[in-house]
Amino acid sequence: MRNYFFILIVLLISCGCDKRNNAISWTTHMSIPISKDSLFVNDFINVNNVFVSPNHEYYYFKDTLNLFELNQNDFLPNLDFSFSESLSFPLIFSIPPNQIAPVTLPSNHQFDFEDLQLHEILFNRLNFNYSATSNIDGNFFLILHIPTALKENGDLFYDTVEIRNDNGNNNSFIHQIEIENLRIDLSNNGSTYNTISTTFQIMSGNDTIPPNLFSNVNLSIELANLDVGYMRGYFGNTTVNSEVNTNINVIKKLASKKIQLYQPELEIIIKNGVGMDAQLTINEIEFQRNQTSKLLSHQSIGQSVNISRAQDLGWDFNYSNQSILITEQNSNLNEIINLFPTQIISSYQLETNPQGNHAGFNDFYYTNKPLSIDAAVTLPMLFNVDSLVFSDTFSVEFPDLLRINEAKLDLEIENGLPLNVCFDLRVLNGNHINMNQPCLFHSNLDSSNQLYSPSYNQLSATLDSTNSSILLEEKKIVLNATIHSPDTTTFFPVLLSDWLNYKLGLTLNADINIE
Amino acid sequence: MRNHYLIWLTLIFSFGNNYAQSDSAVNRKFELYSANYFHIGSTHFPIKLYSTLLNGGYINEKLKGEFNNKNEFLRLGGEAQSDIGIKIPSMKKVDYSYIGFRQLFTFGGRYHQSLFQFIFDGNQELDFVNLSKSAFHNRNFQLLQFGIIKNNISVRLSIGNVLSENTLTFNSSDFIEFNNNYTWNVHLSPSFSSISNNKNLFKKNGQVFSMDGRIIKHLNPQLDFEMGVQNLGVLHYSNEALFKQIDTNFVFEGFSFEQILNLNETIEHISNTSTIDNNQNTSFKLTPYSVWGITNYDIDSYTYSLSFFYRHDSQFIPRFNFMVSKQIKSKLSLSSNIAYGGFTQFQWGARLLYSYKNHSFGINYMNITSFLPSWSKSFGVGLNFNIML
Numbered sequence: 001m002r003n004y005f006f007i008l009i010v011l012l013i014s015c016g017c018d019k020r021n022n023a024i025s026w027t028t029h030m031s032i033p034i035s036k037d038s039l040f041v042n043d044f045i046n047v048n049n050v051f052v053s054p055n056h057e058y059y060y061f062k063d064t065l066n067l068f069e070l071n072q073n074d075f076l077p078n079l080d081f082s083f084s085e086s087l088s089f090p091l092i093f094s095i096p097p098n099q100i101a102p103v104t105l106p107s108n109h110q111f112d113f114e115d116l117q118l119h120e121i122l123f124n125r126l127n128f129n130y131s132a133t134s135n136i137d138g139n140f141f142l143i144l145h146i147p148t149a150l151k152e153n154g155d156l157f158y159d160t161v162e163i164r165n166d167n168g169n170n171n172s173f174i175h176q177i178e179i180e181n182l183r184i185d186l187s188n189n190g191s192t193y194n195t196i197s198t199t200f201q202i203m204s205g206n207d208t209i210p211p212n213l214f215s216n217v218n219l220s221i222e223l224a225n226l227d228v229g230y231m232r233g234y235f236g237n238t239t240v241n242s243e244v245n246t247n248i249n250v251i252k253k254l255a256s257k258k259i260q261l262y263q264p265e266l267e268i269i270i271k272n273g274v275g276m277d278a279q280l281t282i283n284e285i286e287f288q289r290n291q292t293s294k295l296l297s298h299q300s301i302g303q304s305v306n307i308s309r310a311q312d313l314g315w316d317f318n319y320s321n322q323s324i325l326i327t328e329q330n331s332n333l334n335e336i337i338n339l340f341p342t343q344i345i346s347s348y349q350l351e352t353n354p355q356g357n358h359a360g361f362n363d364f365y366y367t368n369k370p371l372s373i374d375a376a377v378t379l380p381m382l383f384n385v386d387s388l389v390f391s392d393t394f395s396v397e398f399p400d401l402l403r404i405n406e407a408k409l410d411l412e413i414e415n416g417l418p419l420n421v422c423f424d425l426r427v428l429n430g431n432h433i434n435m436n437q438p439c440l441f442h443s444n445l446d447s448s449n450q451l452y453s454p455s456y457n458q459l460s461a462t463l464d465s466t467n468s469s470i471l472l473e474e475k476k477i478v479l480n481a482t483i484h485s486p487d488t489t490t491f492f493p494v495l496l497s498d499w500l501n502y503k504l505g506l507t508l509n510a511d512i513n514i515e
Numbered sequence: 516m517r518n519h520y521l522i523w524l525t526l527i528f529s530f531g532n533n534y535a536q537s538d539s540a541v542n543r544k545f546e547l548y549s550a551n552y553f554h555i556g557s558t559h560f561p562i563k564l565y566s567t568l569l570n571g572g573y574i575n576e577k578l579k580g581e582f583n584n585k586n587e588f589l590r591l592g593g594e595a596q597s598d599i600g601i602k603i604p605s606m607k608k609v610d611y612s613y614i615g616f617r618q619l620f621t622f623g624g625r626y627h628q629s630l631f632q633f634i635f636d637g638n639q640e641l642d643f644v645n646l647s648k649s650a651f652h653n654r655n656f657q658l659l660q661f662g663i664i665k666n667n668i669s670v671r672l673s674i675g676n677v678l679s680e681n682t683l684t685f686n687s688s689d690f691i692e693f694n695n696n697y698t699w700n701v702h703l704s705p706s707f708s709s710i711s712n713n714k715n716l717f718k719k720n721g722q723v724f725s726m727d728g729r730i731i732k733h734l735n736p737q738l739d740f741e742m743g744v745q746n747l748g749v750l751h752y753s754n755e756a757l758f759k760q761i762d763t764n765f766v767f768e769g770f771s772f773e774q775i776l777n778l779n780e781t782i783e784h785i786s787n788t789s790t791i792d793n794n795q796n797t798s799f800k801l802t803p804y805s806v807w808g809i810t811n812y813d814i815d816s817y818t819y820s821l822s823f824f825y826r827h828d829s830q831f832i833p834r835f836n837f838m839v840s841k842q843i844k845s846k847l848s849l850s851s852n853i854a855y856g857g858f859t860q861f862q863w864g865a866r867l868l869y870s871y872k873n874h875s876f877g878i879n880y881m882n883i884t885s886f887l888p889s890w891s892k893s894f895g896v897g898l899n900f901n902i903m904l
Contacts, residue, residue, distance in 0.1 A: 022570060022571025022572055023571055024567065024568060024571050024572065024574065025572075025573050025574065026573065026574035026575075026579075026635055028635065028636060028637035029636060029637035029638075029639035029640065030637040030638055030639060031637075031638050031639050031693060031695075031696040032696075033696065033697050033698055033699060033767055033768045035768070036697050036698065036768035410696045410697075412697065503696075503697035503768075504697070505695070505696030505697045506696070507639060507696060508637070510637075
């Protein structure tokens, strides 16, 4: 019996320590889908903002480029709301702990912003930076009140600053607070402009403030990091000159795909979100590609355009919109487009409030509603194409345990495009995967250019050992499909509904290997 | 070396299905008792595949087995049970009290031929993987038993722990369909559960409260009938046990151009097509109990026995067994049997019983053909002994 238990224990320990030394493996034959999709001509162009014309005769590219935006710094001076005060608090009696001294010091501070005369301003965010010295002995509080300022919730604005002055030695104190959504009436109820009214009081802390007829606080306040959301007043009469460079790389992309463009249109859109009249002169618009450039020739160039102010009705907001349509009939645009420009250089002159303050301090400016000039480009495209390539890389999902003995790619194609198509498959390092007859003729069209039968083919390609190893390692297949016009003279209308279907699958003879 | 261990282990935790012999000691003495068995099997592949899975190696076509009927479920699985206990003579109303320990390990699978082929041959020759009602499990229980024996009846109560239990059951409508090389149509709604072990010695993530019962009826001096139930009770799960139901239905065609451009959205979409629910409403379930029965008919020195065995919530085929035993002298009995069921189909077995003074010893070889492991589809061996103290 003892022997029995001895053997049992030894065997249990031995088995517990033993490990399998050899891998488990078997051979499997798998079919794995890689991709199944429909391609349209737009997938080959691979450019955003391509649309189909209403009569489905052609595709066109349409995009809106921002040429110019009038921002606060472009037409308004810097806003500097800094002021200093020497505040005298004649304290006849001592102030017991936590009591406000019965002295209130009011003052007005008017700021000079050149032509800008503000009645109202809304700060999304701003900092109050205090710097103070005082001869008042002990810790006390300075209370700032701006009677014409309202916080977001409608409360009046008060700010209480603690000043620690243990020995009454005119020590310097710096204090900073950040306020959000503060609206300040800078007009004192319409009587003035650019003015901030303030009152100051002092309050004792936990200690008594001793009597002193010559108590004073020398104070500097700076309104810093101004994030302005809205302004109202008179914005002055200013002339702004601007030159702006705008990239249009998409046209370069179309040029590289050998697409012909015809009947281009350029629409200059002036959108004014500022409550201010203006007069715009487009000095010139120059289109550049490499070292070559062409100036746009159009009757609007060099002529001033009056821009009306936007309207803020409270419950509604109306932009002032104007546009200038430039076509190949009224300009040299055709010549410019065939240059396939990559850059637009435009220069402008803008005069604000050409008629002065005729709105009576009711100019307004929301920082998120500027005056902007956009260019909407419309480029119809002809598909007399040569080698327009769709390229994509697909993930092949199979387990890491596989060791490929033989791999075969299967490709099933149904071509509904009036264009010839050739397929090219590669593994990720660029090695080509040989296929027999990788090209397929265009679909057949009837006399009204309607598709009546797609062409069809089923291809397969066996991967050699090198490509199999790369496929196993990278798990990626690169598919390139190239479309060609059947001839170089015919204009082929490619419809939105014209498609190219393909199915790509992988059949594997592989060993599964579990270590 | 591995095979060597396996044979030894099998001998130690081995099968003893001769319940009639276990109560051969009637002298009202202390009795040390042990019944152990181990068997593995499959309905379609040779047991050498188990050996390959254990030791490593290449699984060739022969090891993958043969398929006769596409519509039948295929099965694989194994069980190992070790019982050790002591019968204590009682002075009161019962003959004996009993205290013992049981360790039970089982694993099993029930599946269609197409699933096995999908895993081991791939899908190139398949257009459909039928997952309907396929099920898999493994479990490891340990039980402490207390019982009484009086006349021809014995009753035992068990408390114990679930060291681990994992189950996976597919719904009747689950399948994967392959449409040529370009499309997989997947419909899965399996439920699975997992109870894992924890470090606490007594409070495990699953606890068992069950009973064993057994009754013997002597119809005449030559004929007796005996049946019993084992481990019938409830399993109580802790909050750590995991119960999930997945419901997903999608078509896999690789990835389209748009899906590759928006891969994150694609992954999110696939995730959204899967519904995962916690499907356990109660923290109790029925234990994987077993029921067995045997009838013996004696003529001269021969005994003819017919028995059955069934285990609930397993992928076990109810097993039927017919055995002829020959008593050779007073100490030795030799038997031969044929059986159908368990995790395999037909088996031809043999058994030897030896009694000497206060000891009895039995060894049972469930399938003689398992000496040819590349051909046989099951292997099982058992050991039981009684010692009067």
